[in-house]
Amino acid sequence: MTVPVAASPRRGVAAALPWAGTVLRVGLGVVWVVAGALKLPDPAAAERAVRAYQLAPEALVPLLAFGLPVLEIAVGLLLLAGVFVRPAAVVSALLLAGFTAAVASAWARGLSIDCGCFGGGGEVDADSTAYLSEIVRDVALLAASVFLVVRPRTRLALLDRAVPLRGGPDA
Amino acid sequence: MPDRTPTRGRQAARERIAAKRAAEQEAERLRRRRRTQLVTGVAVAAAVVVAVLVAVLVQSARTDTGDAVAPANTAAGTAETGFARGSADAPVVVDVYEDYLCPACRAFEEAAGDTLDQLVADGEVVVRHRPVAILDRLSDDEYSTRAAGAAAVVADAAGVDAFATFSGLLFAQQPAEGGPGLTDDELIALAAQAGATGDDVEAGIRDRRFGDWVAEATDRASRDGLTGTPWILVDGDPLASPTVQALTAAVEAARG
Known part of the structure; x- marks a missing residue:
């Protein structure tokens, strides 16, 4: 064996990273597709969920309530397919940063609303808000998105395939 | 070589x-x-x-509910989305937005219903009841929309007093969230109990005659600032919490 002992764990990490990326990519993709799809059947409720944040002017409510779910599904499908992963992950990160800020602002203003992240939304009892867990979840998804922005090439991708490891110093 | x-x-x-x-x-x-x-x-x-x-x-x-047909007997100043009880000359206006599937609305009715009735009887307030449907997703059969539509049918056919009676019956027999609501047959029976009978009432409830109107009323309420129910406005100002104390205090303050 001529492989240096010290290189071995590093090679292990290098081999595992694209697979880790695959797990994050597919997980994130499923979350986006589900989150978007759940907001489509009841458009009036989607509008109410947007209005509950008391952030967007009325003229923007339909675009946010009806357009965002489609964007979410599109990002999810690109991630699942492994096509244009970096741009999709950038959009994913921007969306999540925006959602996190909106939820944090609702919390800070003392509103009692459900984030409407997966459909539903609107006012809830003051003691059944879940701002902290919603923010933690969004930040975790944001971290996954950033990982994919940095390393968009993963395994089992249609287009953005990781280059397979082939011995040698470049591995 | x-x-x-x-x-x-x-x-x-x-x-x-x-x-x-x-x-x-x-x-x-x-x-x-x-x-x-x-x-x-x-x-x-x-x-x-x-x-x-x-x-x-x-x-x-x-x-889009632009072509929604509104029921008869709606109150002035509600854009045909509310039913008023009490004298139009009463000094204070109380708007009560409720979803018939909402447990907190039932609790408000149980706690504050008598107080409101008394205030209406004394000519102190006019109460504008504004049914909305925001909880269909918690119902197997769109009960919020069906119940509010049935209430509109009753108001349309038999007037505001029958509507008020019917509302009370609906809250008294409120189904639990997350399951089926009252059936159309049950709604028709309650409507008859409240004084609205006949084929037209029956057809209006079964065919959801005022379904679009309910959607329109709910959308209008949402644009006006409703994010949950019960939403109680006293002369246009929302109560921070739907309690009898908050209600009477706000009415006192509004009367000056």
């Missing part, structure tokens, strides 16, 4: 040309790939934009 000496120069030149050509081909291949990627990327982005626009149009059409 063949003697290559005389051809060495030509051979080297040929190799140089071949290498150059290969490099050019590689560059061309990269250029083409980048071009394809750019074109595909623009196409995907354009498809997403189109899909978003189509969704906005389709969903706007789905939520």
Whole structure:
């Protein structure tokens, strides 16, 4: 064996990273597709969920309530397919940063609303808000998105395939 | 061994040309790939934009209730979305937005219903009841919409007093969230109990005659600031919490 002992764990990490990326990519993709799809059947409720944040002017409510779910599904499908992963992950990160800020602002203003992240939304009892867990979840998804922005090439991708490891110093 | 000496120069030149050509081909291949990627990327982005626009149009059409037919006996100043009890000259206006599936609304009715009745009887307030449907997703059979629509049918056919009686019956027999609501037959029986009978009432409840009106009323309430129910406004100011104390205090304050 001529492989240096010290290189071995590093090679292990290098081999595992694209697979880790695959797990994050597919997980994130499923979350986006589900989150978007759940907001489509009841458009009036989607509008109410947007209005509950008391952030967007009325003229923007339909675009946010009806357009965002489609964007979410599109990002999810690109991630699942492994096509244009970096741009999709950038959009994913921007969306999540925006959602996190909106939820944090609702919390800070003392509103009692459900984030409407997966459909539903609107006012809830003051003691059944879940701002902290919603923010933690969004930040975790944001971290996954950033990982994919940095390393968009993963395994089992249609287009953005990781280059397979082939011995040698470049591995 | 063949003697290559005389051809060495030509051979080297040929190799140089071949290498150059290969490099050019590689560059061309990269250029083409980048071009394809750019074109595909623009196409995907354009498809997403189109899909978003189509969704906005389709969903706007789905939520459009412009041709909703309003029931009779609605109160002035409610854009045909509320039913008023009490004298129009009463000094204080109380708007009560409720969803018939909402447990907190039932609790408010149980706690504050008598107080409101008394205030109405004394001529202190006019109460405008404004049914909305925001909890259909917690119902197996769109009970919020069906119940509010049935209440509109009762008001339409038999007036505001019958509506008030019917509302009380609906809250008293409120189904639990997350399951089936009262059936159309049960709604029709309660409507009869409240004083609204006949084939027209029955058909109005079964055919959800005022379903679009309920959607329109709910949308209007949402645009006016409703984010949950019960939403109680005293002379336009929302109560912080739907309690009897908050209600009477706000009415006192509004009366001056």
